[in-house]
Amino acid sequence: MxxxxxxxxxxxxxxxxxxxxxxxxxxxxxxxxxxxxxxxxxxxxxxxxxxxxxxxxxxxxxxxxxxxxxxxxxxxxxxxxxxxxxxxxxxxxxxxxxxxxxxxxxxxxxxxxxxxxxxxxxxxxxxxxxxxxxxxxxxxxxxxxxxRPGKFELNKAEKFNIMSGPLYGKLKQGLHFILPDGFILDGTYFINNNYxxxxxxxxxxxxxxxxxxxxxxxxxxxxxxx
Structure with missing residues (x-):
């Protein structure tokens, strides 16, 4: 502005x-x-x-x-x-x-x-x-x-073997996911500093x-x- x-x-x-x-x-x-x-x-x-x-x-x-x-x-x-x-x-x-x-x-x-x-x-x-x-x-x-959410860190997602797709967009929004084995994905971890x-x-x-x-x-x- x-x-x-x-x-x-x-x-x-x-x-x-x-x-x-x-x-x-x-x-x-x-x-x-x-x-x-x-x-x-x-x-x-x-x-x-x-x-x-x-x-x-x-x-x-x-x-x-x-x-x-x-x-x-x-x-x-x-x-x-x-x-x-x-x-x-x-x-x-x-x-x-x-x-x-x-x-x-x-x-x-x-x-x-x-x-x-x-x-x-x-x-x-x-x-x-x-x-x-x-x-x-x-x-x-x-x-x-x-x-606004910051840049999505693609390299971090690849380390967790997360396949590209709609899940990337959800993680960029800062949402949390619980995997079948109980592992928790914290969306904020994959974002580089919010605006x-x-x-x-x-x-x-x-x-x-x-x-x-x-x-x-x-x-x-x-x-x-x-």
Whole structure:
């Protein structure tokens, strides 16, 4: 997972209302968080292609957060985008997009799916999961990557004269097997170090609260408002 700051002139992301990108390497997807005015030009300068962006997450309806949304949606259409786009945001975002389309006389050549952010699991993928927590008029996000099994040690399996087949897949999952003679095969023995999942925290609050501190524990990446 890679985070790309779209706020030129800063070495870190200083304001969650500004825009940034998460590149999810294992999904081969790019998620855009918030859209300030003219962010589509910054995205191109950062070397990100419009067609790579599969999801847009809007944290709140602040003008700094949504002022560039119509511009980037129009840029997607002008670039000939065909695959659908998934947008996550607070209640009222759909009405904002409809009004912008109405008064700018703009239509898009691709499908848009809108989802209202609510507390709980919002995005649940086999490799990534996003939790949403509501705090006053904005949202706090936690993004987790799941633990994945490591490389299967084929040479260890051959030492035990285990024939190749579906059993290899079961052992890679860490399952245990008891053979007819009572010998136990421990799947974890045949795996070379599991990939430990990551935790990324996104907060839009300049004040520390108990929940803020608890949710931030063991985070690999922290993005917050100063």
């Amino acid at each position: 890679e985070c790309i700051n779209l706020n030129d002139g800063f070495n870190a992301i200083h304001d969650i209302c500004m825009s940034f990108i998460l590149k999810l390497t294992h999904l081969r997807e790019v998620w855009l968080f918030n859209s300030f005015d003219g962010c589509q030009h910054t995205i191109l300068r950062k070397g990100v292609k419009f067609n790579q962006i599969s999801k847009i997450i809007i944290i709140d309806l602040n003008i700094n957060t949504i002022s560039g949304l119509l511009g980037i949606l129009s840029s997607f259409s002008l670039s000939g985008r065909k695959k659908p786009l998934h947008i996550y945001g607070p209640s009222g975002l759909a009405e904002y997009i409809d009004l912008c389309k109405k008064y700018s006389h703009t239509n898009f050549c691709y499908s848009i799916y809108l989802y209202i952010l609510a507390s709980g699991v919002t995005i649940d993928h086999w490799n990534y999961k996003m939790y949403v927590m509501i705090r006053y008029h904005y949202f706090e996000l936690l993004i987790f990557t799941h633990i 430990v999942g990551l935790k990324n925290s996104l907060f839009n609050n300049i004040y520390h609260t108990r929940r803020y501190v608890e949710n931030n524990i063991n985070s690999n990446m922290l993005i917050y408002r100063l």
